[in-house]
Amino acid sequence: MCICKYSISIAKNSGFCFGVKRAIKITLEAAEQYKKIQTIGPLIHNPQMVEKLKANGVNYVSSIDNVKSDSTVIIRSHGITKGAYKDLSDKKVKIIDATCPYVAKTQQFCKELSENGFQVVILGDRNHPEVVALESFVKSKAIIVSSAEELPHANYKKLGIISQTTQTFDKFSDLANKAIAMAKEVHVVNTICNATDIRQQCTLKLAEKSDIMIVIGGKNSSNTKMLAKISSSVVCTHHIETSDELDMKWFEGNHKIGITAGASTPDWIILDIYNKIIERLCGRNLQVADIEEIPGYKEE
Amino acid sequence: MCICKYSISIAKNSGFCFGVKRAIKITLEAAEQYKKIQTIGPLIHNPQMVEKLKANGVNYVSSIDNVKSDSTVIIRSHGITKGAYKDLSDKKVKIIDATCPYVAKTQQFCKELSENGFQVVILGDRNHPEVVALESFVKSKAIIVSSAEELPHANYKKLGIISQTTQTFDKFSDLANKAIAMAKEVHVVNTICNATDIRQQCTLKLAEKSDIMIVIGGKNSSNTKMLAKISSSVVCTHHIETSDELDMKWFEGNHKIGITAGASTPDWIILDIYNKIIERLCGRNLQVADIEEIPGYKEE
Numbered sequence: 001m002c003i004c005k006y007s008i009s010i011a012k013n014s015g016f017c018f019g020v021k022r023a024i025k026i027t028l029e030a031a032e033q034y035k036k037i038q039t040i041g042p043l044i045h046n047p048q049m050v051e052k053l054k055a056n057g058v059n060y061v062s063s064i065d066n067v068k069s070d071s072t073v074i075i076r077s078h079g080i081t082k083g084a085y086k087d088l089s090d091k092k093v094k095i096i097d098a099t100c101p102y103v104a105k106t107q108q109f110c111k112e113l114s115e116n117g118f119q120v121v122i123l124g125d126r127n128h129p130e131v132v133a134l135e136s137f138v139k140s141k142a143i144i145v146s147s148a149e150e151l152p153h154a155n156y157k158k159l160g161i162i163s164q165t166t167q168t169f170d171k172f173s174d175l176a177n178k179a180i181a182m183a184k185e186v187h188v189v190n191t192i193c194n195a196t197d198i199r200q201q202c203t204l205k206l207a208e209k210s211d212i213m214i215v216i217g218g219k220n221s222s223n224t225k226m227l228a229k230i231s232s233s234v235v236c237t238h239h240i241e242t243s244d245e246l247d248m249k250w251f252e253g254n255h256k257i258g259i260t261a262g263a264s265t266p267d268w269i270i271l272d273i274y275n276k277i278i279e280r281l282c283g284r285n286l287q288v289a290d291i292e293e294i295p296g297y298k299e300e
Numbered sequence: 301m302c303i304c305k306y307s308i309s310i311a312k313n314s315g316f317c318f319g320v321k322r323a324i325k326i327t328l329e330a331a332e333q334y335k336k337i338q339t340i341g342p343l344i345h346n347p348q349m350v351e352k353l354k355a356n357g358v359n360y361v362s363s364i365d366n367v368k369s370d371s372t373v374i375i376r377s378h379g380i381t382k383g384a385y386k387d388l389s390d391k392k393v394k395i396i397d398a399t400c401p402y403v404a405k406t407q408q409f410c411k412e413l414s415e416n417g418f419q420v421v422i423l424g425d426r427n428h429p430e431v432v433a434l435e436s437f438v439k440s441k442a443i444i445v446s447s448a449e450e451l452p453h454a455n456y457k458k459l460g461i462i463s464q465t466t467q468t469f470d471k472f473s474d475l476a477n478k479a480i481a482m483a484k485e486v487h488v489v490n491t492i493c494n495a496t497d498i499r500q501q502c503t504l505k506l507a508e509k510s511d512i513m514i515v516i517g518g519k520n521s522s523n524t525k526m527l528a529k530i531s532s533s534v535v536c537t538h539h540i541e542t543s544d545e546l547d548m549k550w551f552e553g554n555h556k557i558g559i560t561a562g563a564s565t566p567d568w569i570i571l572d573i574y575n576k577i578i579e580r581l582c583g584r585n586l587q588v589a590d591i592e593e594i595p596g597y598k599e600e
Contacts, residue, residue: 169481176480180473186488188480 006251006281008274011206011260014216015270017195019077019100019165020044024053026098027074031056034094036071040064040084041129043076043098049266067093078129079103081136102165103130106191107137113160114139118187121151123175124164131164148174156183165193196223196263200230203260207231210258212250215239216273217262224262231260242269243276251281306551306581308574311506311560314516315570317495319377319400319465320344324353326398327374331356334394336371340364340384341429343376349566367393378429379403381436402465403430406491407437413460414439418487421451423475424464431464448474456483465493496523496563500530503560507531510558512550515539516573517562524562531560542569543576551581 016024023043031037037058042050050060058074064087067073072094075085079099088095099107114120119140124131126144135142145151148171159179163172169192176188207213213231217224219241228239235258238250251257257277261270316324323343331337337358342350350360358374364387367373373393375385377400388395399407414420419440424431426444435442445451448471459479463472469492476488507513513531517524519541528539535558538550551557557577561570 173477173480176486177473177477180476180488180490181469184490186476186490188486188488190480190484190486 006255006257006278008257008259008277009206009210010270010274011199011258012202013195013199014202014259014261015263015265015267016044017193017263019102019193019195021267022100023074023077023098024049026096027053027058028056030072030074030096031058034072036068037074038067038071039074039076040067040080041076041078043074044264046264046266048269052266052268064088064091067091069093072096074098077103079107079133080129081133083136084133100165100193102191102193103133106162106165106189107134109160109162109189109191110134110137110142111139113162113187113189114142116158116160118158118160118185119143119156120160120162121145121175121179122162122164123147123167123172128164130166134162134164145175147171148178151175151178151182154182158185158187159183161186161188162191165191166196167192199223199260199263200227203227204230204234206258206260207234207237209256210235211254211256213237213258213260214246214273214277215260215262216270217241217265221262221264224265227260227262231258240273243273246273246276246280248280251277306555306557306578308557308559308577309506309510310570310574311499311558312502313495313499314502314559314561315563315565315567316344317493317563319402319493319495321567322400323374323377323398324349326396327353327358328356330372330374330396331358334372336368337374338367338371339374339376340367340380341376341378343374344564346564346566348569352566352568364388364391367391369393372396375399377403379407379433380429381433383436384433400465400493402491402493403433406462406465406489407434409460409462409489409491410434410437410442411439413462413487413489414442416458416460418458418460418485419443419456420460420462421445421475421479422462422464423447423467423472428464430466434462434464445475447471448478451475451478451482454482458485458487459483461486461488462491465491466496467492499523499560499563500527503527504530504534506558506560507534507537509556510535511554511556513537513558513560514546514573514577515560515562516570517541517565521562521564524565527560527562531558540573543573546573546576546580548580551577 027043039060042060061067064084069091073088075097077098077100110120120138120142122131122134122142122144161176161179172192179186213235215228215231215237228237231237259274327343339360342360361367364384369391371393373388373395375397377398379399410420420438421443422431422434423445461476461479472492479486513535515528515531515537528537531537559574
């Protein structure tokens with residue numbers, strides 16, 4: 001919010017999802033306290049963020065074999081397998097678990113369902129680290145499917161249906177429906193994270209009370225393009241990647257400015273654009289250090 | 301099976317379902333041992349069967365208030381409410397529980413699901429004694445629906461979906477699908493009894509190896525008409541209610557005779573027709589006292 005005639009708001013739940021934001025926060029806090037921080041795999045597939053973490057002394061290793069015995073190890077939001085956790089424990093390194101709490105809950109469901117005699121079925125990409133980790137929590141062998149069609153025909157007694165957090169509800173619902181026709185007892189846990197849905201809803205909500213919307217994110221990013229589409233259905237919308245693309249003419253007569261961002265956009269890119277607009281329109285820079293300090297922006 | 305050129309078989313799972321047959325058997329055995337047998341409600345809505353039970357000293361009462369203190373009480377296949385069971389226990393009468401094991405299992409699911417924090421949803425007829433009894437096993441209040449449309453829209457945390465044993469799978473599946481869209485966690489237990497499906501499958505199986513089929517049951521009985529339809533799709537079929545309708549010309553050149561019966565047909569009506577056919581075709585009566593002694597006929 002600016003004290004001049006312009007008001008600038010950032011849509012709630014813009015950018016990274018809760019689990020990734022949390023893992024980055026945990027990692028940066030750990031970097032202040034410990035040396036030689038290593039993450040198992042990159043925290044997020046965003047080159048600027050990887051660079052920023054590196055500048056803070058955080059490196060990633062692709063395998064536990066490469067973990068140094070005197071390092072502090074961060075488990076990223078996807079989680080790791082039970083076996084990998086044991087290997088880390090055996091190395092006696094300091095472990096900081098930044099597994100997304102939603103993913104950790106899904107791991108727990110895998111464990112409990114299989115312990116209670118349910119054949120666990122996971123909807124997801126079998127090579128994705130989240131799914132690989134989930135599978136390790138299943139006592140017997142899990143069935144991993146990328147769609148309902150892949151569930152083998154059989155007379156199951158008890159099926160437990162869970163999902164990788166990023167799958168769509170339609171695919172999950174199809175799988176659950178098929179399972180109900182195949183088993184006497186089916187326990188369905190909708191473990192899909194609704195970050196994408198919520199991000200879209202918050203974008204629409206802000207667009208509806210704005211004169212103009214700025215959507216930030218890769219021009220090829222499908223989730224960002226969807227945000228731009230939703231926003232442009234109610235108000236004039238510009239989709240940009242960086243502040244270089246800003247054109248001050250856009251804001252002539254458009255005083256209520258809304259900003260939103262796709263799932264791979266780090267907070268500082270959102271902040272940079274927020275500050276550039278304020279600086280150019282109001283002749284000053286708010287020097288906001290943390291996006292969470294901006295009025296109206298708060299994780300829901 | 302007859303030793304002459306004719307062979308006569310009764311389809312497995314003809315007539316009454318397993319739960320009703322079991323309750324009648326338990327009741328008739330009790331009638332041999334005890335006096336003043338009372339059942340809570342009629343064992344089955346079949347006037348001939350009610351008469352037969354009466355002749356064996358078995359009467360039914362519509363309310364527990366009418367149970368005499370020196371009587372032996374039979375709980376019929378539908379089961380009774382927890383409260384009614386307690387009232388009977390307080391009367392200190394002898395209780396013989398003939399609740400269908402499938403219904404008893406559904407009662408147990410109602411209890412366990414509600415104890416584990418699930419909002420129990422029962423698909424069924426809210427006035428049917430089976431559903432009234434089921435409801436009493438739910439710790440908190442159950443939601444009873446006759447179709448998916450009746451499930452109130454809300455954000456449920458945990459839903460437990462069960463069904464009256466006689467509902468159709470399509471309706472049950474619709475309800476479960478709707479529940480999955482409304483709750484994070486859904487436990488679906490398919491408590492539908494497949495007696496009808498199995499009766500149809502056994503009828504088809506026998507029809508396929510017969511020259512002629514006799515389908516016994518009310519002319520207006522929809523489940524009997526369905527058996528006749530299935531049978532006539534593969535072989536010449538006659539739908540009759542009693543042995544009076546038998547026409548011996550039907551069997552000329554048709555030596556392999558199959559018999560099946562709808563869900564409301566007592567065994568002795570099936571037996572009467574079986575014996576009449578043997579008597580007239582082979583000139584003798586097998587005097588089979590129990591349908592289960594007939595070769596090929598056995599509960600699956």
